[in-house]
Amino acid sequence: MFAVDLHTHTRFFHGFPSRPTPFDPVGARLVTAVARARGLDGVAFTNHDYYEPVSPVDGVTTIPGIEVSSTRGHVLVVGPDPPTVTRVDALDPLAVVELAHERDCAAIIAHPYRNSSVREVDAPFDAIEINGKHPRTSEWVEILADEHDLPTVGGSDAHYPFEVGRAYTAVDADRLTPESVVAAIRDGRVEPRVTDWLPHRLLRRVYRSVHTEKGDLDRPDWLTPGVGPPPGEQ
Known part of the structure; x- marks a missing residue:
């Protein structure tokens, strides 16, 4: 079993909508250093709309990835050969x-x-993420995953190195490689984990306030008064 953070970034800001966030090699080294210190076996670098190869680091396997800004929201693409660059929307x-x-x-x-x-799109996704910034949505994600018969994974969505590992994925595999991670996800041999470290809990409150103020946070339709619970939850 391997502990892998499937959602990390090398910079703390997103850059401009018209172009990807620049790659930061120092940030990448810091992310892997924190991952190693926290006992993680691997990290996926999923910068917004571009993929930059990262040299292997002793003790931490780096998984190629990209966070694609689709027309309906973000999709993580992780594995041996992600696209090098995608255009926003x-x-x-x-x-x-x-x-x-x-x-x-x-x-x-x-x-x-x-x-x-x-989440509303009918497409053959491989998994749904429990995000380290908003683990309070975990129950909603699990219900959504059950409805679509998909596994759940965990990712910190770290933009600062100290956020690495606040959520991660336990990957059941004999060896840790990009290919084995993809196979484990598709086979459902993965399990999300969320840490309960006090600084992480406090930071989540900050993110929740910021994203609420920006109007970025959604909630399931079945939580709306008068709509009722999802199928099977009556």
Whole structure:
């Protein structure tokens, strides 16, 4: 069993909508250093709309990845051969999934209840993420995953190195490689984990306030008064 953070970034800001966030090699080294210190076996670098190879680091396997800004929200593409660059709002979610599968990668719905309607799209995703910024949505994500018969994974969505590992994925595999991670996701041999470290809990409150103020946080329709619970939850 391996502990892998499937959603990390090398910079703490997103850059401009018209172009990807620049790659930061220092940030990448810091992310892997923190991952190693926290006992993680691997991290996926999923910068917004571009993929930059990262040299292997002793003790930490780096998994190639990209966070694609689709027309309906963000989709993580992780595996041996993610696309090098994508344009913001250029691909619909189905096209992202098809691109991921063509390149032997897994397509994961990222933070499905934050500024996203990807969860409403009928496409053959491989998993749904429990996001480290908003683990309070975990129950919603699990219900969504059950409805679509998909596994759940965990990712910190770290933009600062100290956030690495606040959520991660337990991967059941004999060896840790990009290919084995994809296979484990597709086979359901994965399990999300969320840490309960006090600084992480406090930071989540900050993120919740910020994203609430920005109007980025969604909630399931069945939580709306008068709509009622989802099927099977009556």
